[in-house]
Amino acid sequence: MCYHNSIATRDCLAKRGIQVNPTCPCCFQADESVIHLLRDCPFSSACWQNLGSQYLGPHFFTQDLQSWLEDNCRKRSFSSILSVPWNTIFAFGIWTIWLYRNKVVFQNYAPTTPIHSEITHRAVEYFFCAQNAPLKIPRLERLVRWRRPYRSWFKLNTDGSAIGNPGTVGGGGILRDDSGIWVKGFARNIGTTTSFLAELWALRDGLIVSRPPNHCFRNRFGC
Ligand SMILES: [Zn+2]
Incomplete structure (x- = not known):
């Protein structure tokens, strides 16, 4: 989806001809492109730093959108957060930033609230639930047969x-x-x-x- 720039950020909407101010609703410092929203906005970059600057790599803040997404979604190195892989934290990071941005736009949330702890909670919950999920749902076999109705019934x-x-x-x-x-x-x-x-x-x-x-x-x- 991101590869086609189809996320409905303000910059994307303006480029499609929709009458909207393209400025970022969180920082008002730049147009709200996808990469600005997810990484370069001061609100988002602070969030990534708080999640663990040691995992970001030297090119984290300079890569183009596609390389940035691909590299981080492949990075399986374990983070310091309960040994949850970085790509899991990263996926929940971009998802939570998008959710939070929508709260700022539609529900008047303050764009200064730190959300890195919410991201780690979501990632940890998912990781341990998925890890402990049974591979197969146990089957319960039950014999089915026709049962006669009560007397004088049909x-x-x-x-x-x-x-x-x-x-x-x-x-x-x-x-x-x-x-x-x-x-x-x-x-x-x-x-x-x-x-x-x-x-x-x-x-x-x-x-x-x-x-x-x-x-x-x-x-x-x-x-
Ligand atoms: Zn911004």
Whole structure:
């Protein structure tokens, strides 16, 4: 994204013809280009220094945007912050600076608040959560079978299927009594829609097919 200068900084917006003052909203000293926002703004450069000047390297503040991003995203050397790799801290650094810049613009935050401790907290939390995440989600196997309904009840099972989503869909179902005896069944071509709607159409068809004759209602309620 940055490689295409597509982050909506003020400088980028002005170059696209949008009527906006291109000056940096944090320092008001230069146009807000992507590299200014993320690195060269006094607010951002102080943040990087606070994160650990020993990890910045001699060209940190002179590289072009693409080289700067690539070099720091590849740098796996462990920082002094709980041995979290520098590229993790760097990624959270540019993300947090962008978030904070938006708070300055849209929520009137003061652009002087130090955020390096927030960056380290985010990076440390991510690093240790990702490190300890299980590689595989344990699978719980459960046998599924048809269960008969309560006595004198009926059970309707329906299903919809689709070739493509959206695509050609069909649906069908079966109505059984409390002994599992087939009572009614149906299936039809529904047309072209999504798999989710195919399920709903099949359920609708099933409810219509299962609707008892009027005299059943009368008998049930003793009328
Ligand atoms: Zn600035």
